[in-house]
Amino acid sequence: MEIFGSTFDDSVFSESRDRASVSVSSYSPKLCESEVTLDTDDSLEKQKVYKFRGDLAVRRGDYQKALDAYSSCLQWIADNNLTIRRDVLEGMARCCTRLGQRERALHLTELKEASNTCHLTSLLLLKVCQNTHTHTHTHTSSVCVLQQLCSLLPFNPWHWLSLGQTCEQLLGRHRSAGTTPSTHTKEFSQDRIWLKACACFIRTRLLLRILQQQQSSFVLRRSESALQLMEEALRRLQPGEPRLQALTEVMSEDLVPEKMREDYQDGESLSSVSLQSFRERWWDKVPEDSAILLTPSADHCGTVKPL
Template identity: 50%
Template structure:
């Protein structure tokens, strides 16, 4: 029988080893930069330093709303970005897109968002890109384009109440625009042909108004359901914002005046996937990038609303 402790290694009882003496290090001297140091003439051949200088110049000019100057600096900066530095490249392309937007060049801005879309590799990248694209459409007053991108945001983040609220408000704004009377003066033409043409236009407008009206009702109901579901987890100014948004949704639905049966059927469809397990935090990062398109929104909610035979 072994006595407790008789099998300990002798090294346990050896004296402590001496610690090696610390290696002497030279003191750290922080680099000091003059105010607006990046505005000076470039006297370096280092591509990384050139990239930093042009990036600072561009950001500074953008902040001062010198968008053409910022665009020129961003364009110069991108020439010195290594192929593997996708983060800086994405940042520069986003800055260029915003500059083109402020300069009134819509096509150039949207062409850069297409490049960014091809480079998106995760949910965060795509979310930032969709935000940028929405802002471009909003800047140029393109409500239809804005609604299309917001639908993609709602597909990517199906439990994000503010995306649904923004989509609902955009649909309401488009509905009000379509409902406004328009007068198109022109030379006198054949009254009968003119009447047929006017009737077709009015019929098409009515169909679009009904479509947008139903989508506005659907999105306001969805945002109100989400706000009520998350209300119990909120406090302070966050809760106040949610309560304010709920009142706005209620007022909008009163303005839209859906029938009680319509409201009930919409609520049933929009409530189906609001299950606590699916709405946990680990599900709030989006549904993934694979195959995300406008059809996701159509198939997941819109077509089911239509199949429910909702009365307009």
């Protein structure tokens, strides 16, 4: 009894004697011209051409040319084509950021344009990028945007890490200059920024330790490196054991397996997403009698250095 597929025709392994030799002609790959002519009335074709020109100009570093192409593309995009419209608007915002057109870049990334959680996350990250490329950047705007990111994606350790680093940079800058933030608000006072930096690093450490249980290879190594950074940051900030314990209790309250598994942020709809304020979600949960524990001493603040 033969098993199906267990036998072969001997002719498969014999060399072909009658096979004619075929000469392969030289091959020249087709090239896409950078300046495609627009001799068409098709709006879709015009959209594609302008989009291609913009992407090519960005790759070449010609941001003004890219901005012009994206602007032309925008008027040919159908109202129901939200994906391409989002892509072009983000491209325009990046170009404006590179060209120093901060106000226009901010206008292009208005959060009201967000259609789902993925889009909102992208816009918030773009705002962080815009703040980074602004010469007058004081870190306060990045702190506000990163707080929104952490509220939107509370179990992402890397957003918490970025927020903690930004707070520490802001605190170090104002300590070295001997000034306070221009806002003169309690939210951005030195002790409040110090508190946020400590809390964010603690939250990052908690999340990374949870995620480590499911990681391996280079992903695990990245988490281990980040955990080492957290330990070094907390040694610089010197929160002290009472403060460390009080902040850990607050920042770990929602870190339960059931809640993390049932994350409702599916990336498709904003209707179920509640962007609670950062203070309401975490700071207001700090017990009143622990307030004195969360105020850094002058010598602790003085040891903080910019990252």
